[in-house]
Amino acid sequence: ARALSGTRLAAQADPGVAVAFDIDGVLIRGNEALPHAAESLARLDAGGVPWICVTNGGGVTEDVKAREVSELIGYEIEPSQMVCCHTPFRAKVPDFGKKRVLILGCRDVVGVMRSYGFEDIVTVQDIAEDDPSRYPFIDWKHRPLQPSLEERPVEAVFVVHDPVHWAPDVQITLDCLVAAPGGPAGKQTIPFFHANPDLVFAGRHSAPRLASGAFLEVISHMFHKVVGSPLRAELVGKPTKATFDFARYSLARRRDHVLAARGQESAEEASAHESHAVYGGEDAEVPPFRSIYMVGDNPTSDIRGANSAGGPWQSVLVRTGIFSQGENDKNDPGRHVKDGIKDAVELVLQDAG
Ligand code: G3P
Ligand code: MG
Known part of the structure; x- marks a missing residue:
């Protein structure tokens, strides 16, 4: 039938x-x-x-x-x-594909962003290892970034999927967001993009679990506390219009x-x-x-x-x-x-x- x-x-x-x-x-x-x-x-x-x-x-x-x-x-x-x-991040390649970008998230977020065409990707670990004093509560090995952050600063931050090491993630993200040539600017100098504002999701556990949007809450709060102004964040993922437009074209x-x-x-x-x-x-x-x-x-x-x-x-x-x-x-x-x-x-x- x-x-x-x-x-x-x-x-x-x-x-x-x-x-x-x-x-x-x-x-x-x-x-x-x-x-x-x-x-x-x-x-x-x-x-x-x-x-x-x-x-x-x-x-x-x-x-x-x-x-x-x-x-x-x-x-x-x-x-x-x-x-x-993170699929709508493809649209950011013309603006940021050739610039240095900090990306956050577990699983294969580097592979994802490379597949879209981002060419100069750094992670929280890369920046912490460049100067281990940036996040002193973990014993990072010292591995200088090539080219250096002075020569090639981070020009945008992308949270691509759930970050899982929130303490160094928050510290290094804050550093990048307020960094300016010559020292900290005390205000947001580069854009912050975040995929998936969901606070919770339904997984294997019987009760809902914190999702990537929980990190967005934390970084927004910490930015406001430390810098004194609201974090300007551009969101993709449901429920944003960017994602529903993308879905309609797909x-x-x-x-x-x-x-x-x-x-x-x-x-x-x-x-x-x-x-x-x-x-x-x-x-x-x-x-x-x-x-x-x-x-x-x-x-x-x-x-x-x-x-x-x-x-x-x-x-x-x-x-x-x-x-x-x-x-x-x-x-x-x-x-x-x-x-x-x-x-x-x-x-x-x-x-x-
Ligand atoms: O927000 C976490 C994610 O796993 C939710 O997935 O498919 O319910 O949008 P989905
Ligand atoms: Mg769902």
């Missing part, structure tokens, strides 16, 4: 409908697939409904993240269907492929569309979507982001993660509330069919 219904939808699905899935708390929880994840994605594919993942997770390239989640859920997610919290590219596969558009046309939508630039020609469903478990991230993005975005709050019971969230109510991915996809298919 499922295959038959897919065939009918593949011929008829409204190309104005698309879906963005959150990952933690929707497709997986910790290291395990949530029920019905694979079969729900398969139903959308059978129905010709374009979908992508938009996660505030990351710390690995989009290719690696797509592979990791595919293996967990047992269903293939293509790298082009993966938007991580879905438009995905739709081109789905339509090409349905024979409604040639593969050449599809790849022509793809080539001009690298990042949600103002001039990218993307026909409007009627409904883009953001299916997520985190009211302040997935739901707030979709509700404030407006336009075609419709929030679907599911009960399989941070939000787990109750009618709806009080502060950031979902436009729809469903028990899990299966019911959310049913809603989408009814709209698309």
Whole structure:
């Protein structure tokens, strides 16, 4: 019955409908697939409904993240269907790709930023080892930076994924943010970019865990305390507009492929569309979507982001993660509330069919 219904939808699905899935708390929880994840994605594919993942997770390239989640859920997610919290940092390469940047975060954040095109990356460890007196409570080995920070100062700070050594991370970040040629300036002299403002996320543990946004709280507070003015931070990741714009353009590219596969558009046309939508630039020609469903478990991230993005975005709050019971969230109510991915996809298919 499922295959038959897919065939009918593949011929008829409204190309104005698309879906963005959150990952933690929707497709997986910790290291395990949530029920019905694979079969729900398969139903959308059978129905010709374009979908992508938009996660505030990351710390690995989009290719690696797509592979990791595919293996967990047992269903293939293509790298082009993966938007991580740091994916919009690609747009910073024209401004900062050739400048020295400090990056923070666990896992392979250096590999991620290199893959985007950042060429001169330093880490907290690099700067601490350059002069171990910068953070005296750890025995760093002395390893001078080449070229030196005087010759080539840090020109932007990027928090790419969850930092895990907060004490030296805070100290070195503060140093870089207020450094100026000739000595500390006493005010913020370089931009600070932060991916993923989520305070908590739903992992393997039964209660929500602190996420990258917790570090943002700490660095903002410490900056204000030490420097005396508010930290100016530019955020990407859900719920920011930057990420929802990026997701919409990614879905438009995905739709081109789905339509090409349905024979409604040639593969050449599809790849022509793809080539001009690298990042949600103002001039990218993307026909409007009627409904883009953001299916997520985190009211302040997935739901707030979709509700404030407006336009075609419709929030679907599911009960399989941070939000787990109750009618709806009080502060950031979902436009729809469903028990899990299966019911959310049913809603989408009814709209698309
Ligand atoms: O904020 C931490 C991150 O793991 C959340 O991921 O997929 O729920 O946006 P996701
Ligand atoms: Mg989530």
